Amino acid sequence: MSFKFDQVPNRRNPQRSNKWNYYPKDVLPMWVADMDFPAPKPILATLHKAVDHGVLGYELPSQALKETVAARMDKLYRWKVKPEAVVAVTGIVSGFTVAARAFASPERGVLIQTPVYNEFHEVKNNLGIPQLDAPLIQKVTGNILSYEIDWAVFETQARKAGMFLLCNPHNPLGIIFSRKDLLKMAEICIANDVLIVSDEIHSELLLDDNKHTPLAKLSTEIANHTITLIAPSKTFNVPGLFCGFAIVPNQELRERYEKEVHHMRLHVSSMGLFAAQAAFSGRCDGWLEELREYLSANRDFLVNYLAEYLPEVRVTFPSATYLAWLDFSKLIESGRITGTPFQYFLENAKVAFSDGKIFGAGYENFVRLNFGCPRATLEKGLERVRKSLA
Ligand SMILES: Cc1ncc(COP(=O)(O)O)c(C=O)c1O
Numbered sequence: 265m266s267f268k269f270d271q272v273p274n275r276r277n278p279q280r281s282n283k284w285n286y287y288p289k290d291v292l293p294m295w296v297a298d299m300d301f302p303a304p305k306p307i308l309a310t311l312h313k314a315v316d317h318g319v320l321g322y323e324l325p326s327q328a329l330k331e332t333v334a335a336r337m338d339k340l341y342r343w344k345v346k347p348e349a350v351v352a353v354t355g356i357v358s359g360f361t362v363a364a365r366a367f368a369s370p371e372r373g374v375l376i377q378t379p380v381y382n383e384f385h386e387v388k389n390n391l392g393i394p395q396l397d398a399p400l401i402q403k404v405t406g407n408i409l410s411y412e413i414d415w416a417v418f419e420t421q422a423r424k425a426g427m428f429l430l431c432n433p434h435n436p437l438g439i440i441f442s443r444k445d446l447l448k449m450a451e452i453c454i455a456n457d458v459l460i461v462s463d464e465i466h467s468e469l470l471l472d473d474n475k476h477t478p479l480a481k482l483s484t485e486i487a488n489h490t491i492t493l494i495a496p497s498k499t500f501n502v503p504g505l506f507c508g509f510a511i512v513p514n515q516e517l518r519e520r521y522e523k524e525v526h527h528m529r530l531h532v533s534s535m536g537l538f539a540a541q542a543a544f545s546g547r548c549d550g551w552l553e554e555l556r557e558y559l560s561a562n563r564d565f566l567v568n569y570l571a572e573y574l575p576e577v578r579v580t581f582p583s584a585t586y587l588a589w590l591d592f593s594k595l596i597e598s599g600r601i602t603g604t605p606f607q608y609f610l611e612n613a614k615v616a617f618s619d620g621k622i623f624g625a626g627y628e629n630f631v632r633l634n635f636g637c638p639r640a641t642l643e644k645g646l647e648r649v650r651k652s653l654a
Contacts, residue, residue, distance in 0.1 A: 267551055269301055269558040272638045287616045294645050295618045297435065299501045299586060299636030303539075304551035307500055310542040311535055323534035325352035329541050333494075333509050336544040340468070343481040349513045351522055352537065354530045355506040356465045357383045359493045360429055361390065363510075366524040367459045367517075368393045372426030375458065377413070378624030379589070381435040385624070396421040397624065400437070407571055409578045409591060411437050413445055422456045430479065433466040436589045436623055436632040438582020440470070446479050450486045459517070460490040465508070466585045468499040468552065471560040474583045480513065488514040491521060496543030498585075499552060501636075507536025559586050562635040562642055569646050574653065576600075586636030590617075593629040600653060604628050613652035615645050 275284040283296045302308070314320065330347035337343040353359040364387045368374050373394030376384045388395035398418040400411035422428065430449065433440045441449070453460050460479065467476040480487040495508030512518035542548065563581070566588055570577050576598075578591040592605040601608045606619035609631070620630030635642050 265554050265558070267304075267554050269555065270638050270640065272641060273300055273302065275300065287610070291610065291614045291616050292641070292645050292648065293616045294634045294637070294642075295616045295632075297498065297585075297587065297634060297636075298503050299634075300638060300641060301501055301555070301636070303500050303502050304543075304548040306545070306547040307496075307502060307539050307542045310538050314535065314538050320534060322531075323537050325350075325532065325537055329537060332541055332544045333511075336546075337478070337511070339546070341476070341478055341481055343478055345511055345513065349511050349518065351510040351512060351518065351525060352532045353493075353508050353510050353525060354532050354536075355497070355503075356463055356493045356495050356508045357386075358506075358528075358530055359491075359508050359510050360384075360461050360463060361387060362521065362524045362528060362530070363459070363461045363491050364391055364393055364427055364429075365528075366520050367461075368426040370394065372458075373424065375418075375421050375425040375428040377418075377431065377434070379436060379620065379627045379630070380431050380623055381463075382618075382622040384429055384431065385622070387429070393426075394424075396425050398422075399624065399626075404578060407575055407578050408567075409580045409589065411439060411580075413449070415448070418449065419452050422452045422458050425453075425456070425458045427459045427461055428453050430460060430462045432462060432464055432479065433469070433476065433584035435466060435585060436580075436587045436618070438471075438580055438585045438587060438589070440474055440476055440583045443477055443482070446477065447482055447486075450479060450482065450489070454485065454489050458489075460486070462490055462492045464492055465495050465498050467494060469559070469586060470556060470584045471563055471582060476584070480511065488517075491517065496540050500539075500543045500548055502536075502539050502543070505533065505536040505539050507532045507540045509540075559636065562586070562637075562639060563588065565639060565642060566633070566635055566646070569643075573646075573650050586634060588633045588635060589620075589630060590633055591630050595653070596629055605631050609649055609652060613645075613648040615648050 275281040330350040480490040492511040497503040576594040617631035620627035
């Protein structure tokens with residue numbers, strides 16, 4: 265490995281990291297979705313150059329940047345996107361919030377597949393739009409958890425929805441939905457006149473040899489019903505720069521979407537735009553290839569560790585992302601954990617996970633673990649968990 269993913273950076277400086285400063289100093293943070301790795305050099309060099317210039321004026325998303333985004337879709341997926349279909353947004357949460365403002369309503373809410381990224385649940389709170397849950401069905405094989413779509417529930421909820429907010433690859437489950445599932449979800453949405461917003465922020469964080477297919481690539485009809493959200497932020501670990509892209513091939517949808525972006529005055533920072541250009545240029549792809557290998561090995565380490573030392577804990581085997589979903593129900597039932605696992609480990613192991621309950625109703629026995637960190641950090645966290653249960 266030429267990149268030093270094993271190096272443990274100091275992120276405790278009060279100005280530098282929410283992940284590392286939110287909890288007291290003795291707590292090891294394994295929660296919010298950013299990684300403990302420096303961004304690849306071409307991005308850092310681009311940012312240094314801008315700072316060295318000294319004048320940090322207003323920037324707009326350039327034609328060159330839109331072409332770079334479109335070229336990346338072509339290179340990765342052979343998905344032909346017109347540069348004018350690309351709309352810059354101040355991150356993906358803004359991106360789907362804008363879509364919900366424009367296309368959902370109190371009469372026709374937002375369909376989501378729980379357990380799912382906590383910010384998906386905030387649409388309801390922020391905009392007063394009903395949330396329509398289509399919980400995924402849990403399967404257990406040994407200590408491995410997997411999930412599948414409950415089609416009857418999905419279809420029932422789609423009938424009441426104005427917008428379907430898809431998370432693919434899925435946070436926190438690490439699922440890459442199959443082509444067959446994507447087609448069926450799209451078909452149901454189109455039949456019920458439901459706009460699809462496909463959050464594909466994790467689409468380049470693929471583990472092993474897994475492949476991602478953008479939903480909108482499946483057909484022109486689907487593309488015309490879909491807003492795809494992508495960003496360099498998770499892949500290249502620059503989430504603090506807040507820059508993402510909505511790809512909206514349908515002109516009418518795009519005009520409505522852009523109007524809403526304009527109403528909200530969502531201007532992307534110059535640094536975010538510069539970083540995105542470098543990130544999607546292809547110059548960071550060597551770094552990304554090694555990162556994916558490192559993350560796949562971290563996932564294996566985690567799953568093997570749990571199987572060996574904590575076989576009562578069930579865990580997903582993610583195909584993408586650096587997030588794992590852990591079920592502590594057995595330890596709760598046997599009385600070894602009291603209260604929620606999130607609180608238990610925060611207090612007894614000094615490890616901060618993401619609390620399962622923020623991903624949906626009924627997930628209090630779960631936590632999400634972020635393994636986007638040096639292996640030594642991951643091992644330290646797992647050791648603390650094990651000792652707290654000994
Ligand atoms: C599925 C998903 N969407 C969006 C985001 C956040 O996007 P942004 O920071 O660009 O708003 C995250 C962050 O964890 C995520 O997992």
